[in-house]
Amino acid sequence: MPPSRPVRAQPIPTQVGIGLRPAHVAHVLEHRPAVPFFELHSENLFCAGGALWDAFDALRRDYPVSLHGVGLSLGSADPLDSAHLAALRALVERAEPALVSEHLCWGAVAGRHYNDLLPLPCTEEALELMVARVGQLQDALGRRVLVENVSSYIHFTHSTLREWEFLAALAARSGCGLLLDVNNVYVNSVNHGFDAQRYIDGIPAAAVGELHLAGFTRKEGLGGPLLIDSHNCRVDPAVWALYDYTLARIGAQPTLIEWDQDLPDFAVLENEARLATACLDQYGLDEQDADEHHPDEHTHVDLAAVAG
Structure with a gap:
């Protein structure tokens, strides 16, 4: 990649x-x-230059940025794609993002790439693989990365760990x-029938570096509940409630609004960010206060009512 004017990396604030x-x-x-x-999605910046890179260079002078990968396929049975890893390393060196994240999933095997973030079984074998890959x-990057939990629509009967136990052990x-x-x-809690709050309770607060919020699609007439992580609508009231619970358990964290399909006017995303900010601002506590905090002790913003 060609050199660009040096830009000092700006930390991600504990905001939305x-x-x-x-x-x-x-x-x-x-x-x-x-x-x-x-x-931004990392892979969109694997090009050597062009209009998107020019725009990105302009943006990162004024805004903190994070890079979110969707194609590395960390959990594949195949070795990591050396070309993809090299491109990501070059991008990180050039862009100096405040955060770099990838997914707990696989999406490619035997030279075939699938247009999805596919789940892994929660087993010790899969955990060992993911620890090695991470x-x-x-x-390769010379830095700590964040690994994201993914939505899933199947459950592996041979899993020996709960998903939150797997994530905690990986970290x-x-x-x-x-x-x-x-x-x-929340999507997985409905699809697989577990308590979403129990999941949050099992996540080590010190390991969390960022939170994501997005919309889902509810499928009807299938003989049972099914939610699809579609990223094409507003955050659901049930997810707002779980977000509030999450902040109460782990404290304030940088939060991101995701919307990838059926994109609305940018003002809609700003409105979603304002709703998240209304909740996040309640939990701007110092570390000692956060450790001692309990959800029942807080007066919550009724985001479900605000979101309508």
Whole structure:
């Protein structure tokens, strides 16, 4: 990649950012909205230059940025794609993002790539694989990465660990951080019939470096509940409630609004970010206060009512 003017990396604030998609880049460059940070998909910046890189260079001078990977396929039975890993390393060196994240999933095997983030069985064997892969990734980038939980639509009967136990063990053994997607927790709780709050309770607060919020689609007439992590609508009231519970358990964390399909006007994303900020602002506690805090002791903003 060609060199660009050096830009000092800005830390991600404990506020609510927005996932920036190409359709909104021109609006952001023109209007410079008061968004605390932006997150971009890493693979969209694997090109050597061009209009998107020019826009990104302009944005990162004024906004903190994080990079969110969707294609590395950390959990594949195949070795990590060396070309993909090299491209990511070059991107991180050039962009100097405040945060880098990937997914707890696989999406490619035997040279075939699937347009989804596919789940792993929660077994000791899969955990050992993920610990090794995350170690390889962190060594290649020379930095700690965040690993995100994904939505899933099947359950592996041979799993021996609960998903939250798997994530906690991965963070402990690999030294990675966690990107806790609250929407994905809720989606999986409905799809697989577990208590979403129990999941949150099992996540080590010290490992969490970022939270994600997004919308889902409810499928009807299938003989049982099914939620799809579609990222094409507003955050559901049930997810707002779980977000509030999450903040009460782990304390304030940088939070991102994701919207990837059927993109609305940018103002809609800003409104979602304001709703998240109304909740996040309640939990701007110092570490000692956060450790002693309990959800029942707090007066909650009724985000479900606000969201309508």
